[in-house]
Every structure is written in C-alpha cells, then in structure tokens.
Amino acid sequence: MTTLIKRDSSGxxxxxxxxxxxxxxxxxxxxxxxxxxxxxxxxxVLISPADVPLTEALVIFAxxxxxxxxxxxxxxxxxxxxxxxxxxxxxxxxxxxxxxxSPFSIADAPVSMIIMxxxxxxxxxxxxxxxxxxx
Numbered sequence: 762m763t764t765l766i767k768r769d770s771s772g773x774x775x776x777x778x779x780x781x782x783x784x785x786x787x788x789x790x791x792x793x794x795x796x797x798x799x800x801x802x803x804x805x806v807l808i809s810p811a812d813v814p815l816t817e818a819l820v821i822f823a824x825x826x827x828x829x830x831x832x833x834x835x836x837x838x839x840x841x842x843x844x845x846x847x848x849x850x851x852x853x854x855x856x857x858x859x860x861x862x863s864p865f866s867i868a869d870a871p872v873s874m875i876i877m878x879x880x881x882x883x884x885x886x887x888x889x890x891x892x893x894x895x896x
Contacts, residue, residue: 768839774893778832781892785885786824792881793820801873808867815874824885831856831889846894857886 793815796802804814813819831853838845864870864878 774836777892781888782828785888788884789820789881796877828889835893853890
C-alpha cells in the first residue's frame with residue numbers, strides 16, 4: 762500500500778510568502794516611522810556597506826530579501842523532505858537568532874536603534890515562519 766504525502770503546491774507557498782512579506786513590511790514601516798519620530802533611529806547613523814542612513818526603502822528591501830530567501834528555502838524543503846515544516850521552523854528560529862547580531866555591527870548605533878532593528882527582525886522572522894508553515 763502506498764501512502765501519499767500531501768505537499769503544499771509551489772503557488773500556495775509563494776502566496777504565503779507574499780502575504781508574510783506584506784504583513785512584515787507594513788509592521789516594519791510603522792516601527793520605522795515610530796522610531797524616526799522619536800529619533801530612536803537617527804539619520805546620522807550610516808548602515809554599511811553602502812554607508813547610507815536607514816530609510817523606508819531599505820526597510821522594504823531588507824524585509825523582501827529576507828522573506829523571499831526564506832520562502833525559497835521552504836520551497837526547497839517541501840520538495841526534498843517530508844518534514845519541511847519542522848525543519849523550517851527550527852532553521853528559521855536559528856536564522857532569527859543569528860539576525861540579532863547584525864545591528865551590533867553598525868558603527869555608532871544607539872541602543873534604541875539596535876533594539877528597534879532587532880524588533881524588526883523578529884517581525885520579519887515570525888511573519889515568514891508563521892505564514893509559511895501554517896495550513
């Protein structure tokens with residue numbers, strides 16, 4: 762007797778990825794605007810390697826790239842494993858933890874900026890994990 766494993770279709774996965782990105786971008790832009798209003802993310806602090814201040818465009822770009830890569834990884838896991846959701850949840854949690862390191866590498870970043878960037882990382886990471894592995 763053969764057991765069929767029901768896998769998510771590629772289209773379904775990418776639709777979830779788009780939803781995760783949209784939600785994360787909206788929340789992260791709100792966090793950015795709040796941070797800019799209270800000067801928690803100062804325009805004088807430059808982000809490497811381009812040495813530019815954090816802007817709305819960078820918030821959108823970073824969210825899209827991170828969630829897009831996460832969606833691609835999940836798609837590959839679905840194609841090549843039977844425990845894609847479990848593996849992706851563990852891998853996503855590990856990548857989220859690693860993402861907390863990068864704000865500390867920004868020269869002269871105030872603590873408020875580091876905290877807000879890490880909150881934005883949580884938003885993007887949780888959004889991608891939540892939307893991609895849910896039924």
